[in-house]
Amino acid sequence: MTDLVKENILLNAVTSAFKIEGKVIRDRRVEVHADKNTVSSILLFAKKQLGYIHMNHMTCIDWIEQGEFELVYTIYHPVDKLTLFVKTRIDREIPVMENIDTIWDHANTYEREMREMFGIEFPGLVGEHDFILEDWDQIPPMRKEFDTHKYAAETFYTRPGREDAKDVREELSKRSGTVVPDFAKKYSRE
Amino acid sequence: MVREKETTLYIGPQHPGITGNMMVKLKVQGDTVVSAATHVGYLHRAFEKLIERRNWIQAFTLLCRFCVPEPDPMELTYARAVEELDNREVPERAKYIRVIVMELARMQSFMLWYAGQSGSAGLYLTPQWSVGDRNYILDLFEDLTGGRIYHMYIWPGGVRRDLPEGWTDKTLRTMDYIEKRLDEYNKILFDNTIFQKRAQGVGIVPKDKAIEWGVVGPVLRGTGIKSDVRIDEPYEVYDKIDFDVPTQEGGDIWARALVRKEEVRQSIRIIRQAIADMPGGAYYNKVSNPMKWTVPAGQAWAKTESVRGEIGFHVTSDGGNKPYRVHVKGAAYTHGVTVLEKILPGQNIADVSFILNSLGVCPPEIER
Amino acid sequence: MENDKNSQKIVDYIGNFARKHSLFVLAYGTGCGAIEIPATMTSRYDAERFGIRGAATPRQADVLLITGYLSTKTLKRVIRVYEQMQEPKYVIGFGSCTVNGGMYYDSYNTINGLDQYIPVDVYINGCMPRPEAVISGFVKLQELIMAGKANNGEKYRENLEHYRSNQKKIIKNWKMPDYNW
16 A cells, blocks of 8 residues: 555645645545635645646535535645545525636636536536526426426426336346245345 | 628427537527526436435445446445445456446447437438447347346446356457458548538637536547546556557537547457456455445545546435435536537527537436 | 238338338437447447448438437537438337436436437337347338338427427427537
8 A cells, every 4th residue: 555645745745835735635635624715725735836737527516404505625646656636615694706717718607617517606607507408497406305206207308107216126026926036035125 | 701690499399400409598699609508407307306215225326327328337336436445456357347247338429429410410420330339238238138228237336247158259249240340430531521521610619618617528529639547547557558648739510520430449449358368266245235235434545437428427425325415417418508608609599409419418417 | 010011002101111221320329339330330239231321421321329328418409400300210219228218317417217308109118128129129110111100200290299398398498508509
């Protein structure tokens, strides 16, 4: 096993410069937790000073119980082969986040998707509001409280005979009249 | 020169030259593109939302449909992310089988690329040959998994079933056949002056900007930068296998075509080595009851080199029996929107679908 | 299946015979099923034996092949394409997701059941249907044409109100956005 030297150097460089928490997850993976206002300066610092010039991806996780959105920025160093995650949490009620498409151009695509799917606002973001959906009048669909099954059942025509989450083995036994064997019962859903 | 009027031109969604169901809006002056904008969303199936309603194993039926030409890298990447969360070991034999499946998937996708790339240049013989030969690889998949296109073969903890009897011999025979055919493809495609003249100097991705724009895979290697997840962050048994990562200078369609041409040969080389070195033993580290299986809480990021470049899965678990959130980053996500919009200005209208094919834009992966 | 020329006028019989052997399929890959179309059209399966080949534009095409799920955004374009096609025209639903939604039955963005929105002549089930299944579906369509039973355009015209009301349930805004058409 490697002794995680490069990872710890990276962690120290970022955490000491911004006075934030972080940890080494495993070899080649380091994460730091930042306040939402410092994210763009961390990303800029990592890109200009540390050489993390490639942004792999950014994503949003809806923690509905805590009332927060978690944003994860994944950036990559093409020479050291290290991946740095910058994680931040924003309020679910006032979802506003800094726009970083001046640092990486393709962040624009991710942000447009997040604006549409989670309803997060990025001030100064250019591009049409309809990126994927068209004429959408419900709440942003990737939020946890949006029930896609209910919406689909109400909106679209359902062919009769289709029900959700049935146990195949039990259905077959009902139809043919055979009994489900004991060894199979432990694999049933409930 | 007379300044010509600017016209708006829509390519897609119903257009034979486009690489799927998407749309590119062009502003053109005469024959030259002034600006381009990509519009997607025609294939949005809400995969990431549906996965939250499926359990960990059921998610595989959805996963492989993310990008149709290459379902297997998606399965592998997700399986690796789940294995990382669950600390699940994979038997050595399963790792070799996975490498073989991945390289077969790469080859069949390159065969399809041959068809798309030459078809968009107006050369219709190559599609007839390469899609026909691709069926031989799909036959191997059918023997192994039961499906031609979608396999659902790779699982967390290994693969679903062992190799059937005689499958390795059949694979080696198919590899011999395809290696022989590659020389003939060279004659009809790469030695063809029409293709060379169309491809050289068109659709250039600048080397100094490439990494910053998020370019990955063969497109990045076509600019002369050696970058491949298989050597940068070796997964499965790629570190035990001897293979080259081809690069080309130039960054144009021609350079990317040469990179892909060489990669098919490397895939054949990898498959031969993997079959020769494959150990015996178990192929699956069993999950007790997949329907009730829970995965410890946490987040994992796994990435894999697919045909068009790096594919990443960000998987979040809350400790339940369903994924809390799965986010997919495919290669086309940047290639199809940012990179395309940046390199199209200045090109000829006739080259647009040619460039789309060479960037490997796969619209279902952009909107999922 | 009645397939003898005695039940039809001789003109219809000749017309149907000709139509049966030149099915031009609109090249519109609406979903992932489009991946098996190249395999069907090229050397191994060679669908051109049956007179099946691609057409680039809706007005020149006979068959609209819906290759898989339809998102609501695509449905709007498909209806537009379908209405541009000239009669006689035929629709083939390809894949389980056109029949009842398939694995996307609970998705908020894909329709379940294509025949609610446009009439369908033949369904090919499976995910994904093999090229043999695709060819067999086309052969079934040819039988229907020969028997004079494939009257898709007529069905649409006669039941236009029914189809329109179903379409309007999903498509709220019939105007195309400025980035399209």
